[in-house]
């Protein structure tokens with residue numbers, strides 16, 4: 094059974110940070126290199142960084158498969174703009190292709206409906222083919238590119254992708 098649990102306490106935050114280290118190291122090293130992976134983990138996915146993000150309003154969820162931590166999701170709602178950023182959606186490699194990504198996305202969409210949000214958007218590395226294909230398969234469309242300087246000489250080279258939540 095697939096379940097999502099909102100991340101609220103220190104113990105759960107540490108579980109997300111552990112999952113991030115495992116999944117990002119495995120998945121992103123061939124795409125952006127070990128140096129940038131380590132830099133991004135330390136700056137954006139340490140327990141402290143996640144705690145700060147939650148304080149600022151990001152919603153983090155652990156994805157559980159039969160009670161085993163199999164991935165995580167993060168959503169950043171902007172109620173004023175009626176948009177939300179799908180900030181993180183990560184499934185451990187041995188749990189992929191088992192509908193966890195779809196369940197996580199459904200959860201994000203339901204949260205958007207609950208918050209009266211019209212647009213779900215995200216950024217994805219232009220070389221992250223697996224993720225781009227998954228997003229296109231689940232109704233996102235490309236809406237341009239974004240190059241972002243993240244410090245220490247590293248840049249993020251991304252597509253922006255968007256999905257309409259409510260049919261017109």
Ligand SMILES: CC(C)(COP(=O)(O)OP(=O)(O)OC[C@H]1O[C@@H](n2cnc3c(N)ncnc32)[C@H](O)[C@@H]1OP(=O)(O)O)[C@@H](O)C(=O)NCCC(=O)NCCS
Pocket residue numbers: 120182183184185188189190191192193194195196216217218221222223224226227230231
């Ligand atoms: C992208 C990711 C979240 C997808 O999760 P997943 O659990 O493997 O996907 P699911 O099993 O839920 O698949 C959902 C649907 O998408 C399809 N799908 C999944 N991966 C796909 C791919 N690479 N290409 C095309 N379709 C894909 C499935 O066939 C399924 O279709 P269906 O529901 O119509 O039968 C997962 O592969 C992942 O974590 N990848 C590495 C990390 C990453 O890049 N995350 C995104 C960062 S921007």
